[in-house]
Each structure stands twice: as C-alpha cells, then as structure tokens.
Amino acid sequence: MPDLSALRRAISALERSSACEAGDLFGFGAPEIDGALGGGIRRGALHEVYARKEPDSAAAAGFGLCLALRAARGRPLVWARQEFLDVETGALHGAGIAAFGGDPASILVVRPQDAAGVLRAASEAARCPAVGAALVEVWGAPKTLDLKASRRLGLAAEKSGVTLVMIRRAAAPEPSAAQSRWSVAAAVSTALEANAPGRPAFDIELLRHRSGLPPRAFRLEWDRDSLSFAAAPLPRSVAPVPADRPARTAESALRRRAG
Amino acid sequence: MDHEPGEDAALLGRLAEAADRWTPLVALDPPHGLVLDVTGCAHLFGGEAALRDDVLKRFRAGGFSVRASLAGTPDAARALARFGRVAIVPPGGEATAVRPLPVAALRLAESERAALSLAGLKRIGDLADMASAPLAARFGEELPARLRRALGRDDVRITPLRPPPAVRVEKRFAEPIAHQQAIEGALGELVSRAVARLEETGRGGRRFEAGFFRTDGAVRRIAVETGRPSRDARAVLRLFHERLDALADPLDPGFGFDVVRLAVPTVEPLGQAQPGLDGKAIEEDEVSDLVDRLAARFGPERVLRFASADTHDPARASRLAPAPAAPAAPGRDMGHRQEAGEPPLRPLQLFEPPQPIETLAEAPDGPPLRFRWRRALHRVVHAEGPERIAGEWWRAPGQPTRDYYRVEDDEGRRFWLYRAGLYDRETARPNWYLHGLFA
Structure with missing residues (x-):
C-alpha cells in the first residue's frame, strides 16, 4: 500500500523534526528556570529581550550577551547595533566583554547608521551557519521592524541554526514572531566582602513563549567562569540584623528554604 | 576670475x-x-x-x-x-x-x-x-x-597614476547601455571572464574594481574587497550587488555607459579549493565571507573587530578596528586579566569621552554616596575601590590620576565611576566622571 507507507514516512519525518526541536534547546544552567522552561529555549530561533525601563538597557544588553554566549557554544558572535547607541550608552568595551566571559576576538561588531541597516546586518548574520549567535540591538520601535521582518529573521535563524537575540531598548513589547520574549531589569547583586558589588544580577520576566508557557519571573545571577546562570538568593532584608541579639530562627529557616 | x-x-x-x-x-x-x-x-x-x-x-x-x-x-x-x-x-x-x-x-x-x-x-x-x-x-x-x-634614443616609460591591474577585462558597447539589468548582465559577464583568467594562473583576487565609463566622459568606479583571495564569481557578484544597493548616490548612467571594465588590482596565489578535514577552516571562511558582505554593504569602517593594545588606559585597551583589515587576533583578556570567581571588573559599555557627574561623597577620597547622572539621582548601596589608574605621561603629560570605583545603586544598576586627580596632591576639588556601564 503505497499510500500508507508514504503516510508513515511523512509521520516519521514530522517526528524527527519535533525530536530535533526538543533536542536543540539551550538552558540557562540553573535548574529552577530550566525546569520551568522544559529544558531551555530554542537554539536557531529569534528571542527578544526588552529593557524594562530605559535605564535597564545595560542590563538588557548584558542579559542578551549571556543568552548569546550560552547559545553560541564558543562559536563566533555578531553584534549589530545602531551607531548612535555608542553615544547613548557607551561603546562596546572589549575588556568588559572578556570580563563578562566572552571572547572579544570572536565578536564581529557591525555598526550601521539606522535600524534598517541593523536588521539587514542581522539577516546577513542569520544566513551564515558558521555564526553561533547574533545580537541585534534596536532602539525604539522603528517602522521597518514589523511582524513580517521578525518572521523573516526567525525563519532565517531556523534554517541556519543561528540564534538571534534581539535587544529592544526604549520600546514597549509588541507582537512579533519571536520564540520567547523577556523583560529584563537590573537587580541588586549579592554584595561581596567589604560591600563590593557582586556578580551581575538580573530580574527577568518571561513575557511570552511560543509553546504557551505561562509568564514567570526569575532572579538570576551570571557566573562568568562557567558561563551559566544561577538563581540568585533572595535579597537580604533591608534592615540590618542587630548585632546584640540573634536573628529570629524562624526567619533564618525560611531564608534557607528559599535559597 | x-x-x-x-x-x-x-x-x-x-x-x-x-x-x-x-x-x-x-x-x-x-x-x-x-x-x-x-x-x-x-x-x-x-x-x-x-x-x-x-x-x-x-x-x-x-x-x-x-x-x-x-x-x-x-x-x-x-x-x-x-x-x-x-x-x-x-x-x-x-x-x-x-x-x-x-x-x-x-x-x-x-x-x-x-x-x-x-x-x-x-x-x-x-x-x-x-x-x-x-x-x-x-x-x-x-x-x-x-x-x-x-630624440627617441632612450625610452623611459611613464609611471602610471594607477598601477596596471593583474587582470583586466572590459566590454565595449556600440550602443551605450543605461538599463540596470543590462549593466548587471555586463558586470556578471566580466566577473566570470576575470575569474576564468584568475583560474588559469592559479590566483585569486582580493580586490575587484568595476569602472563605468559614461559617454560624456564621466567615470564611476566601484570596488569590492574580499578578506581572502577569491575567484568565486557568484560571491564576487553578490558583493557588487550589495555595494551597488548601498550606494548613497546611485550609479547614474546619464546617456549610458559605453565601456564597462573590471580590473583585479590585487591578486594572491590561490590553489584549488580543498576542504579541510575538520569543519574549522570552512567556518572561518564563511565568517570571512560574511565580513566581506557586511563591509560591501555598510563600508569597512562599520564592520569592526576588537583589537587589543598593550596599555592599562581603559579607553585604549580595546579599540574597535575595521574587521576586513584586522583578522581575529588572540588576546582574550584585552589587557585586563581577571581571577576566577570575581565579578566582571570592567564595564560592558564604555563612554568615550567619560560623562561628568555630580557626586556627594562621605570622605574626599572615598566612593560617592549619591551621584547625579543625566538628571537622575542614584543612591549608591555597594561600592568597591579605588582602582588607581595613572595617566600615561609618556603620551600626554599632566593627565590626572584616576581612582576608579565599581558602584551599584539601590535599583541594581552598576556603574564604573572615577575621580580625576588625587585629592590634595593634584587637585583640591576633584571632578567625578562616569566612564562605563556594567550589565
């Protein structure tokens, strides 16, 4: 029966592609969030990172870089950003990227004049399978970045396996073809000795996920040595614990559970 | 006149x-x-x-x-x-x-x-x-x-303005061409002819230059460059497309071009294509092709790579250099080595020039308690420093020493600030600057 065997073939092809889909995920490296996401988010897809407020742009760029580094697995990165962002929030700093865990030598920075150029560079990068991931930094809500443009980027990413991380700054979340959409804000870090700022911390919120996962919020810290996230401990209570009497045991037990 | x-x-x-x-x-x-x-x-x-x-x-x-x-x-x-x-x-x-x-x-x-x-x-x-x-x-x-x-007894050749290219092919038209399609068709034919010539001699071109000669004498030259020697006609033609597409003032045929010429001024030996056993070389070639395409579209000054310099001046330690000219260089840490377990000590984004801020500090040589940047007030909750970076007196004498602080405000935003000038030794009222943003 040729019809039945054809049907079988079609079904097995479908199964293969869905299996491949499930296998091609990259996790955050923190069991809490990877569990909630069912293993991670798709490699070779478009993901969007929104800065919650304008001053969170640096945090959004940092979080985007974290995702790109995890997705790229040591392969080259392309970072496309509008030229004037260098004035607005400073130019990308190689030593800072190295300090963040990236390899500046494997990053290609493209600095077009306008958003259309940034999207153009992104689609070029998305068509080059040798690229691990591409960061696409867009300011505001340019007209050229519509549903069609994001769908085109998503398709190109799927075909080549290049993970696209679009960093949207000074923009409100809007419909797009992104696989997942995140809102990022800076979070107070766990201070080190002598009250020094600690590892980069982010308050992230999953706004939308293609497979319908419910919106969730996480607080994460980035570990530059292992290139992975860790769930951040709850922020310390703002009121300092008095030195002359011990803190209540119930409260500390609660803290342990949560951490 | x-x-x-x-x-x-x-x-x-x-x-x-x-x-x-x-x-x-x-x-x-x-x-x-x-x-x-x-x-x-x-x-x-x-x-x-x-x-x-x-x-x-x-x-x-x-x-x-x-x-x-x-x-x-x-x-x-x-x-x-x-x-x-x-x-x-x-x-x-x-x-x-x-x-x-x-x-x-x-x-x-x-x-x-x-x-x-x-x-x-x-x-x-x-x-x-x-x-x-x-x-x-x-x-x-x-x-x-x-x-x-x-008198013609001695013959000394002229020194031409532009040295003759290694390969030069051209097409002349009895009837000048003005249509986009005809122009692109002519270019395509010239590219494949040039590529064939390159193949005969075992060479590849690094630079391809198309000259469009208008009937009224105006000449427009458009060049594309490749990161490695190439004789891939399709890739070269694609670069020309990118370049022609991105021209700020498009190719104006006027009454038509009667000569279209393609010159390959820079050539390098190129053996038969032979894929390596590991995919690494292919990947590198693909990235280098991507650089070519992006450079043809946006111009080489907009496609950049980090180049490290041997200096402790943060502004110069990692500068961005045009990628087509600067291949990926080793030097992971960009002049600043970090211990494992430390948080990033250098900001992801650096302001050049640094931005002046108003600060309120507890002690004249301590970190600020509060600072105002772009009209917003930031209350510092965590701070580390100072990391003292002296000016490079051998380059520009008289630059004040900088004391850098890593600070975090109560909303979790992390900044790299510095105080210019040693208090009491170099200046009585030191100015504060914001130099970078941490993620």
Missing part, C-alpha cells in the same frame, strides 16, 4: 580618470597635460589615427581645446604636442620630428633655457649634433638625458 591651481589639478585628475578608457597607463603632466601609454591599445580603436581622433573628439566635446601627438617615446610625444605640428610620428622618426622644435620643449628650467639661448642654442636640432659630455659638463647630467629621450 582668479587662477586656482588646486582646482586645475583636480580637473586634470578627473580628466586622467576619463582617459583611462583608452589605456590603463595614464600619467599626469602638470599643469595641463596627460601622457597616455597606448602601446598595444591602438588596434582596439581602429589604429593610431582613429585613436587620436577619438581622444580629440571626446575632449573637444567636453569644451577643451586640446592638442595631441603620438610618438615612440613619452618625451617626444610631449614635446611635439606642446610645440610641434606632427600628429603621428612614424616609428623611428622621432629625431626628425623633434629637431625643429625650440629647446623649451625639453622641459627646461627658465635659467637653463636662458643659458642655452645665450650660447646660441635655440632648437633641439642645435643640441642634437653636439657631444653629450660637454653639454653635461656645462648644463648638468639632466639635459643630455632629456635630449636623448626626446
């Missing part, structure tokens, strides 16, 4: 570009001459006379009064064009043609000409019969050498 030598020189340069249609070997003869080496080119235009007529016709159409002579050596042709009446000198006839010309045709300084004139030597013929030794003794080595070249 006043005479503007700069404008004249620029015009002569443009005319030299346009003269490129007859031969690639064009040299300037300032202030108002061009020397063309047409060896082996004349047959393309139907002989020397036809070539000369074409030159005269086109320059006259541009509103110039022009004189042209063709001779066996550049000096003879130049002397005849400026001082003679012979249009085309038959082979070996330079001496006869040049003899009646005044000595000024030898490109002499005014003093030399006056000295020759005092000696009664007014025409080249008067000099031609003299022995060169006494001439050299009296007027210097240069004069007999010029004389020999003008």
